Amino acid sequence: MVTIRKVIGLGIAGLIVLALATSAGWAYATDSETSSTNQVTAGTLDLKTNDADGVTQSLYTTMMKPGVSSGNVITLKNAGSHSALTLDISFSYTESDNTPNPGTNKTADEVAAILEVTTLDYAGSSILSQLSDVNTNGWKDLYDLKNDPFTGLAGLGDPSATKDFNIALTMRTGISNDFRGDGVNITMTFLLSQ
Numbered sequence: 001m002v003t004i005r006k007v008i009g010l011g012i013a014g015l016i017v018l019a020l021a022t023s024a025g026w027a028y029a030t031d032s033e034t035s036s037t038n039q040v041t042a043g044t045l046d047l048k049t050n051d052a053d054g055v056t057q058s059l060y061t062t063m064m065k066p067g068v069s070s071g072n073v074i075t076l077k078n079a080g081s082h083s084a085l086t087l088d089i090s091f092s093y094t095e096s097d098n099t100p101n102p103g104t105n106k107t108a109d110e111v112a113a114i115l116e117v118t119t120l121d122y123a124g125s126s127i128l129s130q131l132s133d134v135n136t137n138g139w140k141d142l143y144d145l146k147n148d149p150f151t152g153l154a155g156l157g158d159p160s161a162t163k164d165f166n167i168a169l170t171m172r173t174g175i176s177n178d179f180r181g182d183g184v185n186i187t188m189t190f191l192l193s194q
Ligand SMILES: [Ca+2]
Pocket: 095, 096, 097, 105, 106, 107, 108, 182, 183
């Protein structure tokens, strides 16, 4: 049996996470004892019927360092004319390094694995427990998000309905100096279906 789903909305949110600038050292980075969150910019993604090309929105650009979080709240809006029953959320990333890039050039997968997912809320509830530790490193990270996408979440209901998606990534502490200058450009894709 083949199940055919009608895609009624597609939204793409991009964010850039860069590793520590090359001019600063880990000593500076690890001086802060408590994690702080970088700038948070709220955005609304309008997911429209038959918007095959998707809606693209850049959320924020931030410099990461060990122990520091970057968070963002994305408001998902059903801007179409149909109710949307399910929502799929998937992640991808590409390498996006600083120049110069000291030490070893870490791959995008290696960088993704040190970006721990510390907050993952949808419609007011955490969905972090639904994410598998795909690379079995002991924590939930961006690599896991890419390889274990969310499917079939409760959709947005009636047109004009909104729900918030809240994500925070925290760079792991105790990582190699080789990660300086390495980064990734992350794309989040939101797919509404009936
Ligand atoms: Ca790299």
